[in-house]
Amino acid sequence: MAKKASKEKVIKAAVELFNVQGFSGTSVRDIAQKAECNVALISYYFRNKQGLLEQLITDFLEGYTAVIEVQVDKALSEEDKAYDCLLQAIWNVLVYQQKRPHLARFVHREITLDTTLVRELMSTYLAKEKHLFSTLLKKGYSNGEVYDLPDEFFLIQLKGMLNMPFLHPQYIREVYHLMPHDSTFLDKYFSQLAQWIGVHFKEKTVS
Amino acid sequence: MAKKASKEKVIKAAVELFNVQGFSGTSVRDIAQKAECNVALISYYFRNKQGLLEQLITDFLEGYTAVIEVQVDKALSEEDKAYDCLLQAIWNVLVYQQKRPHLARFVHREITLDTTLVRELMSTYLAKEKHLFSTLLKKGYSNGEVYDLPDEFFLIQLKGMLNMPFLHPQYIREVYHLMPHDSTFLDKYFSQLAQWIGVHFKEKTVS
Amino acid sequence: MAKKASKEKVIKAAVELFNVQGFSGTSVRDIAQKAECNVALISYYFRNKQGLLEQLITDFLEGYTAVIEVQVDKALSEEDKAYDCLLQAIWNVLVYQQKRPHLARFVHREITLDTTLVRELMSTYLAKEKHLFSTLLKKGYSNGEVYDLPDEFFLIQLKGMLNMPFLHPQYIREVYHLMPHDSTFLDKYFSQLAQWIGVHFKEKTVS
């Protein structure tokens, strides 16, 4: 009865270790030990250490883009709500990451490498993310909600702000003594972000 | 004279490989091969693979904080120039990183790990960086240049924006088809950043 | 009815894989995959991978010696037919192997190892094979069919010739462009062999 739901335990252990030590800094033996399972089981479940990596990352990014897409769909169906939907999408992304901080940090870090996997992820999930946010802005512009259509640098900086607290939680914790995983942190971080975005929109109705 | 400057070659090779594959994803043999030198020489120069890592990171962060400090000193000695010095400090940091993009990416990535080295770096260089920017803002506030003293979230987001293009150059390149290592990129990125900062200051005089 | 005869499928798969990759170069998973059955089933049928090996080899050698023994019995019961029986025994052995070329190659190869299994096989089947051929020659000598009793070197070379085409079919195919599994190949090979043997006998009556 001790050995149940091993696959979940492996994933949990892997995420925590990858978060701390990085992917190539973590051995499958480390994972197996933390998950209290046999080493061979990891290959059995995920074919590879690489297979485990890919599953973790794609699962994360799948959900990541999903919570944005929800708002895009909404913005396209309803009228004059692009701004609200944009803010909600941002909020969703922040919450999504805060709910799985280990995984988020690990994925964002791993994506800074130059591997073929990363290139594939770029052309699917990250390109999609950009497209979704871009769609929201364009809708807001065509709605007349926004003064002038923000350029790509706006999107790039938005992207940076969305991920920063989850890629650098330790920095925030040790240098600023703030807790990026607290709900109060997220509230303030979001309001600051919303304020920055609001500059571009005519009527700011921050929730 | 031909085979001289091996140490420089090792550093160059290491930085490039770490940039692409990460630190623990790169073997000393890889480095030695790329630097066209003997493997043992790396241990000879840097005592360790870890020693090489530390030297690269501290060298980078040393220079990184230095280009900020210059402007802080200036702001403290001259009157009513905190805003200009802040912008100049930001510009300096951007240029500093753009001049050594491989190293910058690698260092920023490595700092997202949970090692004892990273904790040490946090409490020295990164804490100092925060202190420097904080000093600039406070000086601006005491000068009456700024409406209200921005809180820590402003600093956190500033930090994110400062490093983002150098930690995610591939993202910018492949998703946005922009060249983070071009000078035009830096100009636009900086002006966008300055605009964001300018909101907090009374008289915006972007250069 | 569809998934029946799994045991036969396992044997077939094992023989083919052992033939190509050798015994220790083949994993039970390879076999299970090729036989389209579960891995555990192999242990279930044969107790062991080793058990499978032993069954394959002994089955082969059992039949191998049997087709010789038939002719020995005949030679001992009838008069003045040792020579004919010898040739017929040789023919039987060649045909027997040609009918199961994969198994033959694999067994002959495996027998060149120094395992305890091989030593046991030596002292039973191979010793018996020698004894049978020896008996045929002695009968022929006592019958006066043969000039002088061939010594053991004759038997050794006979043995080599009997197995050679089935141990080295690839050699014959790729170097000589002959097809050891064709019936025409066997005819010619046999006639050449018979000619060599005939030198020792007084009246050659090759069929």
Place this chain on the structure above:
Amino acid sequence: MAKKASKEKVIKAAVELFNVQGFSGTSVRDIAQKAECNVALISYYFRNKQGLLEQLITDFLEGYTAVIEVQVDKALSEEDKAYDCLLQAIWNVLVYQQKRPHLARFVHREITLDTTLVRELMSTYLAKEKHLFSTLLKKGYSNGEVYDLPDEFFLIQLKGMLNMPFLHPQYIREVYHLMPHDSTFLDKYFSQLAQWIGVHFKEKTVS
């Protein structure tokens, strides 16, 4: 002083182990232990376990064909000596193998597998061996030394006889109680072989 000439020790250990257990039945740890060296050293010397295999086999076959080629050159340069050269070539091959019995057995066994390495060896060394013997026979025929040119089956059987005692030494030892590595064995085996060949030649002058 304990660790010297390690490469030779590795080769010796490998040959002996491969001889007994086969290539894939032998682990590099077995070899390292027998050679009293570190495991990593094997990869260091031969890049691979496979690299070790290839070096052993090609070295063997290189020498194998060389001792035949010597006699072919001689036969082509001198007159009416094809028969003598053929016998001498055969003798050379037998002696060559007897001098390195472990290696010979291992190589001949490994060549019965269906690997890409084997196919390469076939098309170089084994095809060359056939060509050399074929050349000798043709020269003998054009010299008028031989009645009729023996066909390919003669060559195949010759090949079988040349290698048989070295591929199956254990068989000869345990079933026939003969010592294939004794010089007396080789003398008798050769004379038997020469007698068989002599049938095809007009004037037999066995040395």
Place this chain on the structure above:
DNA sequence: CATGAATGAGCCTTCATTCAT
């Protein structure tokens, strides 16, 4: 009968490092 999860041992290879030269 048949399966899939799970195991411990072992596989080959590469690792960072040392040391005699």
Place this chain on the structure above:
DNA sequence: GATGAATGAAGGCTCATTCAT
């Protein structure tokens, strides 16, 4: 200062096998 041989540890992975179902 620089090298290549050598090392022990660890790497990821596959192995034959077992067992509950």
